Amino acid sequence: MPALTRWFLRSALISFILALLLGLVIAARAPLNLEFPASAFSPVFFHLFMVGWVAQLIFGVVFWMFPKYSREQPRGSEALGWATFWLLNLGLALRLVGEPAQVLAPSRLWGWLLAASALLQWLAGMIFVINTWGRVKER
Amino acid sequence: MPRLSVWYIRAALVYLLLGFTFGGLLLFHKGVPLHPTLWRLLPAHIEFVFFGWTVQLILGMAFWILPRFAKPPVRGNEPLAWAAFIAINAGILLLAAASFLPGSGWLILAGRAAETMGVIAFALHAWPRVRAS
Numbered sequence: 001m002p003a004l005t006r007w008f009l010r011s012a013l014i015s016f017i018l019a020l021l022l023g024l025v026i027a028a029r030a031p032l033n034l035e036f037p038a039s040a041f042s043p044v045f046f047h048l049f050m051v052g053w054v055a056q057l058i059f060g061v062v063f064w065m066f067p068k069y070s071r072e073q074p075r076g077s078e079a080l081g082w083a084t085f086w087l088l089n090l091g092l093a094l095r096l097v098g099e100p101a102q103v104l105a106p107s108r109l110w111g112w113l114l115a116a117s118a119l120l121q122w123l124a125g126m127i128f129v130i131n132t133w134g135r136v137k138e139r
Numbered sequence: 140m141p142r143l144s145v146w147y148i149r150a151a152l153v154y155l156l157l158g159f160t161f162g163g164l165l166l167f168h169k170g171v172p173l174h175p176t177l178w179r180l181l182p183a184h185i186e187f188v189f190f191g192w193t194v195q196l197i198l199g200m201a202f203w204i205l206p207r208f209a210k211p212p213v214r215g216n217e218p219l220a221w222a223a224f225i226a227i228n229a230g231i232l233l234l235a236a237a238s239f240l241p242g243s244g245w246l247i248l249a250g251r252a253a254e255t256m257g258v259i260a261f262a263l264h265a266w267p268r269v270r271a272s
Contacts, residue, residue, distance in 0.1 A: 054193060055155075067140055095166065102170060114170025118163040125159030129152045136148045138140060 001064055004081045008060025011089055015052025018096075019045055040103035044096055051121065052092050059084060059128055066135040080131040084124045091120030140203055143220055147199025150228060154191025158184055183235040190254060191231050198223070198261055205265060206272035219264040226257030 001009075022045045026038045063081055068074040075081065094117035102110040140148075161184035168177045202220055207213040214220075230253030237243035237250060 050188065050193075058193075058196060098170065099166075111170035115167045118166035118170070121166075122159050122163035125155055125163075129156050133149070133152060136140065136145055136152070138142055138145055 002075065004078065004085060005060040005064040007085055008056050008063065011085070012053050012056040012060065015048050015056060015092070019048035019053060022048065037100070037104060040100040044099055047092065047095060051088070056088065059088075062132055062135075066132065067137060067139065069135050076131045076135060080127050084128045084131065087120045087127070088124035091117045091122075091124060094120065141214065143217065143224065144199045144203040146224060147195050147202065150224075151192050151196040151199060154187045154195065154231070158187035158192055161187065179238055181238075183238040186231055186234045186238075190227070190234075195227065198227075201261075201265060205268040206270060207268070215268055216264050219260045223257040223261035223264065226253045226260060230254030230257060 022041060025034070025036060026041060026045060028034060029036045029038050063075055069076040094113050098110050098113035098117055101107075102114055161180040164173070164177055165180055165184060167173065202214065205214075208215060230250045233246055233250030233253060237246040240246060
């Protein structure tokens with residue numbers, strides 16, 4: 001398994017655990033009478049699950065197992081692969097902080113943090129598509 | 140990778156591109172307001188990311204890697220899997236269109252029906268291939 005795939009899969013597992021821990025707190029709010037603003041954290045829960053866990057797991061496995069791009073670059077561009085990893089995780093981390101903060105105490109700082117998060121994750125997705133497209137081919 | 144898997148997975152990548160673009164616009168708008176009508180992208184964003192990207196990638200991979208038969212057609216009933224591809228994509232597009240049209244209850248019903256028929260067709264294709272290889 002290539003190093004980048006190991007990073008993707010480990011990061012995916014961490015996101016999965018974080019998503020479920022957050023889901024646990026959200027679920028505990030009513031029965032334990034916790035004063036926890038669930039609505040501020042629900043989108044973070046969904047995106048930790050769907051982007052951090054599901055998409056990232058797919059990205060890692062695709063990088064590892066899809067057909068070779070070429071003899072010289074069997075997995076396409078490694079640099080673009082690493083760019084996808086860091087942009088996605090940095091974007092997700094900014095969302096983790098910025099989204100609840102923007103709901104609970106809106107400010108220009110949190111707003112631009114969210115905008116930066118959006119740009120980073122979008123770039124990660126676009127770079128993944130560019131780097132993967134050439135590997136989706138008939139033998 | 141068989142031709143149908145190429146179609147499923149390339150379609151999944153296109154929906155990833157669209158889903159991330161719509162999602163990126165929505166998140167940006169949450170932080171720095173752009174235009175209130177952007178919220179109409181939300182149902183299409185969810186449909187593209189969930190069905191368009193994740194589900195289609197899984198179906199494309201399944202068509203590729205599930206056990207094959209010794210005699211042709213080695214991947215079983217391929218026309219059923221092609222029908223599933225067409226129905227699922229028709230469903231996704233109908234549901235995405237419904238996001239932007241007022242009073243689109245029938246469009247939503249048609250989209251969900253197409254997706255359901257597509258999933259049933261794929262299950263019928265895959266069922267005999269799910270076996271000890």
